Amino acid sequence: MSVSIDFGQEVLARALSSGVDEAVVRLQERVYELIVFDSGLLRSYSVSRVVGLGVEVVVNGFVGYAYTSALSRESVKHVVERATKFAKGLSAIGREARRVKVGGVKAFYRTPFSQDPFGVDSSEKAALVKDLNRVGMDVKGVVSAVTRFACERDRRVVVSSLGAEALSEVLAVGVSHLSVARSGEVMERVLDQKTFIGGYENIRSFDWGSFVEDVSRLAVRASQARAPSPGVYRAVIDNELIGLMLHEAFGHASEGDLVMYKQSVLYGRLGERIAGELVTIVDDGLAEGGYPVAFDDEGVVKRRTVVVDSGVLRSYLTNRQASHELGVNVSGNARAQDITFKPIVRQTNFYMLPGNASVEELFEGVSEGIYLRGKGAMGGQVDPAIGTFTFSIGPSYIVRGGELGELVRGVVVSGNILETLSNVELVAKDLKVSTSVFGGCGKDGQLARVGDGGPHIRISKIVVGGG
């Protein structure tokens, strides 16, 4: 039994022959290799695998989902019976999940590459990580450093009774580096990563030495910096941070499951102005620099969805159920971490489109403010029900009279989604979209690879916590 469209069709036939009205079959095989050097020593050389199948069936409008890690005919029978039993069981106590009927996608996506990272000699990869770790440690002031290399092949098949026959195989490679620096009693850390969608040729052609050295030098400078005074600041946000902020602060609130369950502040606001007119935000499955999502885990094609157009909320991100409930087009955003999870609505590559301003213009109007930087940012979180978001930002700069001032560390920002988007004053031209093979979005305890991005922007006020 292999992860192929043929096997998917066999499972689908088995499901449909058991009398269900509709079925979606998902097969997956993912391999992830991770090499970790910690302060000069190999800490871990690991390979992990996910393999299995999941079957979703609909019986009289009620949905059941079951999965197994065993790819045998006996397991297929058991999984179909289990999913069917739960769908029928739900009819006694639950509600039907009405969903739009949309034709399934016929698609084949495979990442182009010239050198398979899994085929590269393991000692060569380990030597690269070891060398980079030494480069990071050699910067004066650095007391500890962790360097990681990761590569991932994720092969997914979706076959459905609505006609989906889709196969995707994404190959990703990347390096991440964490440096911890000490200055007196103060310790500070900076973590950064770079990921390529493609093969090992990307690892060979990139200047990783400079990448690692920059991280270490920034950690040293941050350990010598002070925390900013807490308060409200005018801020320029760089094009590495904007995507992270958009994903957390706005993207989650635009996800149709949260909207239809009235868990989002964007509920009922379609057609309303919810952001400054310079703001246009899209979710694009195949964005340059992002993580490729050609179709979703319901077998629906993923194209570019315009969520905000010149400040006006135009659409939500949807699966088939949210599309039905909210009366908007299905956007192909049903995604699951792996076959052990049922897909939920989540972003693919979520980013702000560029404007016309130069980056220099953004600083010109800032007499007193802060330049918020993405390098070293640790992440963020939002409570979509009340609209409050927060982020841990990388080492940033105080801005005075339009000029960069001193570096500040330990910067945390907080705000309200709708207030903050309405406070966008200028949008620059320098769009950047990126992804990560080391992490992703963790909605509902499911990790999914995503991309995010945007250009530099300026906002009139944001709450900054610090020292």
Add this chain to the structure above:
Amino acid sequence: MISVLDLVERGVKRAEALGASEAEVYVVREESLSVKGSVRGVESVESGEAVNAFVRVVVGKRLSVQGGMVSRAEDVDTIVEGAVKVAKLSPEDPNWVSLPRRLGSTPTFDLVDSVVRSLELNYFAQFVKRALEMPKDLDRRAFASGAMASATSVAKAVGNSYQAPVYSEQTLFSFGIEVKAVESGFESGFYSYYTAPTLREFRLEKEVDYATRIAVETLRARRVETGVYQVLLMPRVFASVLGSLIVPAVRADMVQKRRSPLAGKLYSHVLSEQLTIIDDGAVPNMPGSTPFDDEGVATKRKTVFDRGVLRTYLYDTYTANMDNKESTGNAKRSGASNTYPDATNVLVLPGTSPLDSIIRDIKRGIVVHGTIGEWLSNPVSGYLNATVTHGFLVEGGEIKQAVKGVVISGDVYKLLGGDLAALSKEFEASSNYIVPAALLNSVSVAGE
């Protein structure tokens, strides 16, 4: 059905036959059921089973870890073969001593619940159905926007070249309720969560009541002025702060790699004398309890901070060998990773003051029931940053307004040192923590 014990023994033998000088195999089988509901009612059920096998092989001082889902017994052979191949090509780890030479099981109680193990759809769906109906009966401004109940049955075994495998079975029940409140253009929402191996202490009404009360009472929440305030961290928030800043700092790997502010502070006074913090891997009916850790070493109870004095770090076998100590039974795995030490269950001994009297004594402070982003605080510097989503401003002992959108910050060793004003005598279990509420003086608050 694949036997987890058989897979362990098969993997160890296969690795040794291929030339591994030491081998360890950890196998876990999970069966689960999850029921979810929304404003529309109960509408989703998921169920499945998966077997995961993880191997750690050593060739001399060269290591590799591999693993993941297995479809059949032969998959373990494939994983082992890959691990041995990579280990032979890996650089040596000069700090490597050996895999654990003694495995064992600590007696545990209340870790298996036959009802949870049944994975019976109707039983768990009823929790969700009732939870969805209750908030609007408690307050007309409230409704449940989501609820979930899940049951998991786990069988796991771990063994190595030195010892026969140890085996255990456990269950895990989880419940969550999201309540939203709406009134006159104001909105709020609050999520309450419960998890434990058994249903013995689960009170559906308590979780729904709490979520409903906080959602309604924070309807008109707004920021307060930037300044320095007293802050009362309610137990669930205090648990999260400890997990984000204190637990990483007592992990021996973080200490050894100089990523902890507690390096070199053993037997020093680093927290307030009011704080005694215990790590205990065998507390009845707690989700962090297990007879043995993820490399088969029996779990233990140890006082990590005794009246503010740091008594021990948390060790797995690798880090213990580096410090010439015994493992404290705290080995964890995150998928196919090497082991690392981490907390099992964290217990903070409560104080003597009733919560009511602590709040009455607050001159100007914020009572915090919910935060986001506290997990983004920096354990390397010990700096706390959290955004309050659900709080109440207290002046002169009286609640004045609901608070949201302010950032609380500070050096956690100062806040839990000289600035720790009181611990409540009431305490609460929250995931793998049992903690009281903690009143902190002089917390920096960024607001208006």
